[in-house]
Amino acid sequence: MKNPEITCPSKQQRVIDELVDQRISITEKVFDEELIISLHQELMDLEKQDQLRAAHIGKQQQRTHLRNIRGDAIHWLTGETEAQRLFLAEMTQLQD
Numbered sequence: 001m002k003n004p005e006i007t008c009p010s011k012q013q014r015v016i017d018e019l020v021d022q023r024i025s026i027t028e029k030v031f032d033e034e035l036i037i038s039l040h041q042e043l044m045d046l047e048k049q050d051q052l053r054a055a056h057i058g059k060q061q062q063r064t065h066l067r068n069i070r071g072d073a074i075h076w077l078t079g080e081t082e083a084q085r086l087f088l089a090e091m092t093q094l095q096d
Contacts, residue, residue, distance in 0.1 A: 012094065031090065038083035046075050 018025035052073035
């Protein structure tokens with residue numbers, strides 16, 4: 001997989017400007033298509049391996065699973081794969 005960057009500096013700047021001005025940015029094709037495909041495949045593999053965890057609400061002793069509020073499943077991105085590292089690097093770049 002090539003080392004994708006957010007599509008171009010002008011697109012990244014547009015996202016930043018919209019976030020500053022509107023607190024939201026809706027932008028198509030911000031991430032490289034190969035990266036998205038790789039992350040999606042990882043997600044499908046994790047699901048097949050039953051590695052996704054039911055999402056909870058609350059913290060510590062008040063943490064609970066309420067399916068009617070959070071019916072989704074999660075897996076934290078830790079940078080354990082190339083696709084995750086690239087995605088996290090892009091998000092860090094945007095954050096910076």
